[in-house]
Amino acid sequence: MALVTLVLLQIFVVAAGAHLITSGALVKGESERVAPAAPPPVPVITAGPVLAAGGNGPLPAKSTLAGRLTEALGDPALGGSVGAVVVDAETGAVLFGSHEAKGITPASTTKVVTSVASLASLGPDTRLSTRVVRGSSPGSIVLVGGGDPTLASPRTAASQVYPKPASLATLASRTARALKAAGTSKVTVAYDDSLYVGPRTAASWKPGYVPEGSVAPVTALMVDEGRVSSGGQRTSDPSRAAHGAFVSLLSKYGITVSKSARRATAPAGAQEIARVESAPVYALVERALTLSDNDLSEALARHVAIKEGEPASFDGGARAVAKVLARLGAGKGVLVFDGSGLSPRNRITPEALARLVAVAASPANPGLNPIVSGMPIAGFSGTLGHRFDKTRSAYGLVRAKTGTLDGVNTLAGMTTTRAGRLVTFAFMADDVPPGWGKAEAALDRLAAVVAAS
Structure with missing residues (x-):
């Protein structure tokens, strides 16, 4: 052997x-x-x-x-x-x-x-996808969480860590480009984190785990593992925080976004506009x-x-x-x-x-x-x-x-x-x-x- x-x-x-x-x-x-x-x-x-x-x-x-x-x-x-x-x-x-x-x-x-x-x-080769799809009404899109907690904001995306994470900025850029190509410059944006169900923290966890930064509430949509600063502090609602970061980036790339910080379920079979993928599971x-x-x-x-x-x-x-x-x-x-x-x-x-x-x-x-x-x-x-x-x-x-x-x-x-x-x-x-x-x-x-x- x-x-x-x-x-x-x-x-x-x-x-x-x-x-x-x-x-x-x-x-x-x-x-x-x-x-x-x-x-x-x-x-x-x-x-x-x-x-x-x-x-x-x-x-x-x-x-x-x-x-x-x-x-x-x-x-x-x-x-x-x-x-x-x-x-x-x-x-x-x-x-x-x-x-x-x-x-x-x-x-x-x-x-x-x-x-x-x-x-x-x-x-070992499976990847986790974060997507943007068409919403149920004209001019609406939905940010769909695929359960990738390593999705990175511009604040952390440049870090040379292994493995290289998917980028929220890349997702926003691809979305803006696709929208503009279709003649759309103004949208409403909802978010869908329904991939996960049940409590966001385990019943047996200590109440202090989230406040002290040990872990974020477990959601299917998050950026930087729910961290709000380099010091490790976690947001109480990672999905909503990720949505806010995505909307800000869309605006940066020339897409006007109306107020739309709401949770929604993406329509079945909705047309995909853009996606990014995590590193492979291995x-x-x-x-x-x-x-x-x-x-x-x-x-x-x-x-x-x-x-x-x-x-x-x-x-x-x-x-x-x-x-x-x-x-x-x-x-x-x-x-x-x-x-x-x-x-x-x-x-x-x-x-x-x-x-x-x-x-x-x-x-x-x-x-x-x-x-x-x-x-x-x-x-x-x-x-x-x-x-x-x-x-x-x-x-x-x-x-x-x-x-x-x-x-x-x-x-x-x-x-x-x-x-x-x-x-x-x-x-x-x-x-x-x-x-x-x-x-x-x-x-x-x-x-x-x-x-x-």
């Missing part, structure tokens, strides 16, 4: 070397709830291979691995509810387990589940994982719901994700109520997470490989860019998704052992005492132990 390591090595080096990653500041106490608010991009500079070369080497000695991990799991910073597992990626054998079948609050490692379901259901998944993007993860869950014939809501998304995982034979041990991991009701077992990572890394599932290329790299990118400073020997050797809520710290990903054996792991704690940085350091030490085994 030398091919496994070779394929992953190629994926990792290309992804880490070619992509521009932004890794903004995190919020203490709930460090991953806020995706970075578009700081200047910083190229990721690799200091060597992300996974050690050398083929699929021999398994590490179980007794040695167990001894080192058991000692590290005793760190009081992890609290009294801890689960851990290390799985051989080739055979699926459990190399180490401690409460590996216990359902634990996953926090943002939930995004691994959402991402696997998105790639498996939607396909790139959206990479962004969601690298930056722990809550808004994007919620959007992806709803698109899975639509594809799987469920309502595009929190409940529908959860049911649809479960359907997809069941088809993959990977649904055991996964219970989720949202797509981002903000819900404290989510429960995933460490073994389920580690096996999902192994499924995504398998050469038999090339459509799922963006899970691997999207995971942050220890010491280099995303939510791991500032970590592993006390275990520098693991720099570049660990790919993992992080998870943090009040009292919860998790880490799930993959590495190669010292002998070159590809393994996946999950370390999860949901009774963490105050001092979240100490728990993160303890999880980093566990992953470093695996990489050094």
Whole structure:
């Protein structure tokens, strides 16, 4: 199985070397709830291979691995509810387990589940469209949200982030050009965000998530993920804000717009005037994982719901994700109520997470490989860019998704052992005492132990 390591090595080096990653500041106490608010991009500079070369080497000695991990799991910073597992990626054998079948609050490692379901259901090349169509009366048009939260305003469109988002200004320009070509210079503009249904925030979310900027209300039409400033503040009505921004841009491009800030449903079969499309799903998944993007993860869950014939809501998304995982034979041990991991009701077992990572890394599932290329790299990118400073020997050797809520710290990903054996792991704690940085350091030490085994 030398091919496994070779394929992953190629994926990792290309992804880490070619992509521009932004890794903004995190919020203490709930460090991953806020995706970075578009700081200047910083190229990721690799200091060597992300996974050690050398083929699929021999398994590490179980007794040695167990001894080192058991000692590290005793760190009081992890609290009294801890689960851990290390799985051989080739055979699926459990190399180490401690409460590996216990359902634990996953926090943002939930995004691994959402991402696997998105790639498996939607396909890696699917794009999300935002459109403008003719309205039901002459001189009326409708801005139709297609569930792309990355749609960018002129304020953020010039940022050199990966992946390049669709532009609201481009949509307005194309619309104005088409209207003028048809002899129209004055319109009314409504907006249609009916693609999603149900509550815009999950019942289990804390009331402060939106005001503090962790996530925007989940709507099918938004710009800049509902942010109203570079500091991350969110609007309470992303759809209406996107409509206002679009109207302003139309005016800039020479189209007179009457007052029309109303919600409407686009007529069935309405003529399309213009559209823009998001980056493909594989790139959206990479962004969601690298930056722990809550808004994007919620959007992806709803698109899975639509594809799987469920309502595009929190409940529908959860049911649809479960359907997809069941088809993959990977649904055991996964219970989720949202797509981002903000819900404290989510429960995933460490073994389920580690096996999902192994499924995504398998050469038999090339459509799922963006899970691997999207995971942050220890010491280099995303939510791991500032970590592993006390275990520098693991720099570049660990790919993992992080998870943090009040009292919860998790880490799930993959590495190669010292002998070159590809393994996946999950370390999860949901009774963490105050001092979240100490728990993160303890999880980093566990992953470093695996990489050094």
